[in-house]
Amino acid sequence: MADSRPDLQRRSDDTKRSSVRRAIRSELASDAPDERTNGGGAARRRAKSHAVVALHNVSLAFDEPVLEDVSFSVLPGETVAVVGESGTGKSTILKLMLRLLVPDSGQVCIDGQDITGLSFDEALAVRQKMGMVFQGAALFDSMTVFENVAYPVREHTDLSEEEIEQRVREKLQFVDLDPERVMEQFPAELSGGMRKRVGIARGMANNPELMLYDEPTSGLDPLTTNTITRLIAKLQRELHVTSVVVSHDMTSVSRMSSKIALLHDRHVVFFGTPEEIMAQDDPYIRDFIGAL
Amino acid sequence: MTGNAIVGYGTGLAPLGRNRRPQQDSYHTARLPDLLTRFNESAKGKILTVQEYFSLAWKSLRFIFARPFYAQDLVQQMEEIGVKSLGIVLLTGLFTGMVLALQSSVQLRTFGATMYIGRLVSASMIRELGPVLAGLMVAGRVGSGIAAQLGSMRVTEQIDALNTLGTDPIKKLATPRVLAALLMLPVLTIINNVIGIIGGNVISTFVVRIPTSLYWRTVLQQIAADGFVFRYVPNDFVMGLTKPFVFGGLIAITACYFGLNTTGGTEGVGQATTRTVVTSSILILVVDYFLTQLLLSILSYG
Numbered sequence: 251m252a253d254s255r256p257d258l259q260r261r262s263d264d265t266k267r268s269s270v271r272r273a274i275r276s277e278l279a280s281d282a283p284d285e286r287t288n289g290g291g292a293a294r295r296r297a298k299s300h301a302v303v304a305l306h307n308v309s310l311a312f313d314e315p316v317l318e319d320v321s322f323s324v325l326p327g328e329t330v331a332v333v334g335e336s337g338t339g340k341s342t343i344l345k346l347m348l349r350l351l352v353p354d355s356g357q358v359c360i361d362g363q364d365i366t367g368l369s370f371d372e373a374l375a376v377r378q379k380m381g382m383v384f385q386g387a388a389l390f391d392s393m394t395v396f397e398n399v400a401y402p403v404r405e406h407t408d409l410s411e412e413e414i415e416q417r418v419r420e421k422l423q424f425v426d427l428d429p430e431r432v433m434e435q436f437p438a439e440l441s442g443g444m445r446k447r448v449g450i451a452r453g454m455a456n457n458p459e460l461m462l463y464d465e466p467t468s469g470l471d472p473l474t475t476n477t478i479t480r481l482i483a484k485l486q487r488e489l490h491v492t493s494v495v496v497s498h499d500m501t502s503v504s505r506m507s508s509k510i511a512l513l514h515d516r517h518v519v520f521f522g523t524p525e526e527i528m529a530q531d532d533p534y535i536r537d538f539i540g541a542l
Numbered sequence: 543m544t545g546n547a548i549v550g551y552g553t554g555l556a557p558l559g560r561n562r563r564p565q566q567d568s569y570h571t572a573r574l575p576d577l578l579t580r581f582n583e584s585a586k587g588k589i590l591t592v593q594e595y596f597s598l599a600w601k602s603l604r605f606i607f608a609r610p611f612y613a614q615d616l617v618q619q620m621e622e623i624g625v626k627s628l629g630i631v632l633l634t635g636l637f638t639g640m641v642l643a644l645q646s647s648v649q650l651r652t653f654g655a656t657m658y659i660g661r662l663v664s665a666s667m668i669r670e671l672g673p674v675l676a677g678l679m680v681a682g683r684v685g686s687g688i689a690a691q692l693g694s695m696r697v698t699e700q701i702d703a704l705n706t707l708g709t710d711p712i713k714k715l716a717t718p719r720v721l722a723a724l725l726m727l728p729v730l731t732i733i734n735n736v737i738g739i740i741g742g743n744v745i746s747t748f749v750v751r752i753p754t755s756l757y758w759r760t761v762l763q764q765i766a767a768d769g770f771v772f773r774y775v776p777n778d779f780v781m782g783l784t785k786p787f788v789f790g791g792l793i794a795i796t797a798c799y800f801g802l803n804t805t806g807g808t809e810g811v812g813q814a815t816t817r818t819v820v821t822s823s824i825l826i827l828v829v830d831y832f833l834t835q836l837l838l839s840i841l842s843y844g
Binding site: 345348350370374375377378380382384385386388389390391401402405406452 | 695698699700702703704705706707708709710
């Protein structure tokens with residue numbers, strides 16, 4: 251007990267801008283390998299080996315603790331939804347998986363590889379296995395839709411222009427967009443739902459094995475929400491992509507996910523299938539799922 | 543535990559503020575450690591800022607020589623920073639030259655030395671006003687633009703998206719801007735100088751009434767008067783082109799720093815823009831002084 255206290259105080263004593271710093275530092279400080287890679291015994295390593303994503307006792311604090319002792323893992327082909335109230339660090343979990351943030355303690359493993367100690371360039375390589383769909387789609391607004399979807403392909407492959415165009419058309423069609431109509435448009439000219447779909451197309455452009463979605467259905471009307479939910483399910487069904495979805499929309503979550511992790515008060519308070527969460531009788535969980 | 547406490551104190555993270563027993567300390571001993579802790583923390587914050595600034599500067603400069611090269615972005619930024627700033631640089635240069643000629647004519651008339659207007663205008667433009675004014679104008683126009691653009695990209699998660707897609711944002715966004723500014727600001731300064739001296743020519747011919755040929759002869763005399771580097775490059779040119787080169791880097795790196803570090807939504811973008819313009823303008827004026835002193839001693843003027 252006594253030993254952990256200075257640690258806590260250190261966290262809360264962080265200056266106001268340290269949260270930003272941390273985000274920037276993970277981008278700027280390329281050559282700072284961490285020495286916390288070699289924890290865990292053989293048993294844990296075996297358990298890791300078949301999980302696509304695994305978080306082991308992850309703790310993170312900005313001004314105040316955000317996550318404490320968070321552990322869960324995602325098996326191949328699964329769709330795991332991370333749900334919780336706003337501001338409980340759901341999106342932070344995705345940023346940890348992308349190594350845009352580094353945890354204060356604990357491990358984040360992608361394909362059995364601990365990514366917390368990687369250098370900036372190594373992290374860039376790991377990120378290529380992942381496709382991320384951002385909350386506001388985060389399309390590059392200086393580029394056309396075509397350039398946006400083609401961006402990861404150009405960046406990481408040596409495909410010819412025809413092949414790239416082929417790939418972009420294919421991905422746009424997959425997300426139910428008419429390539430002829432949208433390809434030359436700029437993101438600002440698209441509706442919110444279309445932007446989300448272009449975001450998904452860009453995320454899957456390099457055929458990643460892991461897709462991460464940050465609030466894919468927030469701010470959309472019910473019809474578009476359904477479309478996006480179907481799309482994520484289709485991606486999993488047809489391409490067998492492993493997915494992590496961060497959301498607070500329980501309806502769509504229960505329709506597309508195979509497991510749900512409920513975050514509350516910095517901890518994962520529940521991890522299991524949608525059926526199991528419905529059967530819980532903990533008052534908070536009942537409140538959360540009953541709040542629909 | 544004792545060891546921990548000492549370590550904590552030394553790093554400014556001591557639990558003094560929180561765990562202090564209220565009545566035991568006198569006023570001063572109670573306040574002083576608090577104050578020290580706060581001072582320590584803010585000082586560390588400042589140093590960290592400087593460190594991150596230089597880290598960004600070093601990286602964006604190093605990436606100039608590292609693959610992949612984003613040539614298209616570079617050309618685009620050179621147009622944005624160079625070509626599109628031409629208008630304001632021409633305008634400010636022209637009027638600065640004109641007002642210089644006008645003011646110095648009044649002053650020189652009292653000594654009956656109005657024929658030296660050309661020398662004054664060319665010396666001031668090439669050595670000081672050309673680089674500084676071009677720098678300030680570009681800081682206002684381009685620096686704010688870069689900060690606003692990168693800030694919006696940070697706020698709308700586009701920077702994170704770049705990272706996620708496997709691109710180093712510094713290499714993709716900062717390096718082309720820094721390189722473009724390094725290349726274009728000297729060019730803008732040369733244009734600024736030329737148009738300023740022409741402005742001086744207009745005023746000296748039509749208002750002060752001294753012959754154009756005399757004006758240009760004094761301009762050239764002044765350039766030759768301060769000595770040469772390698773026999774052919776006038777000292778004034780070396781000084782006048784070192785400065786904008788440095789200023790260009792300062793503006794672009796400052797703008798990228800504040801842009802990439804934006805937080806707090808649209809308001810944060812506004813703050814980043816303001817800070818960029820204020821900081822880079824101050825840096826230009828301060829660095830200008832020290833650079834002048836350095837160059838004066840190196841180039842052996844007089």
